Amino acid sequence: MEPLITLIAVTALLLAAGALGVRALRPWPVAVRGGLAAMFLLTGASHFIGMREELIAMVPPALPAPGLLVTVTGVLELAGAAALLSRRTAPWAAVGLSALLVAMFPANVHAALNGAPTGMVSDELLPRTLMQIAFLAATVSVAAAHRDGLRPPARPKEREAAR
Secondary structure, eight states: OHHHHHHHHHHHHHHHHHHTTOGGGOSHHHHHHHHHHHHHHHHHHHTTTTSHHHHHHHSOTTSSOHHHHHHHHHHHHHHHHHHHTSTTTHHHHHHHHHHHHHHHHHHHHHHHHHTOOOOOSOOSHHHHHHHHHHHHHHHHHHHHHTGGGGSOOOOHHHHHHHO
């Protein structure tokens, strides 16, 4: 539940700052990027401190090297959080984090169905699924809002032909 609260609270604070005149925060995608960055900083850090053992226990037994998988996903979450802060890398980070959320969802299903001890307030499948949908909606919205950043820049000849 803490990641969802972080996403909502930081996004709301940044939207409020934009409404109060902080020009750089006026577009809503910037606020959502900030909320996502804070959320993925929190979740990425938990892969190394605080919840590492619980996260390892969530990895489905069919997957090899659960400790390594938790480390890799933690590094990817932290890198994604940092990349969300730059307009240039944000769309790519949002796409990558979207894929990561989808790839990690089976661990949430496994934990919910098998009672893996996560220390989370909501260990049932429906709340976990709804939170994942909210996180995915946020990452997809950032990617969509910055979709021009996902396209390679047009070559000079293409720019002339487009005129």
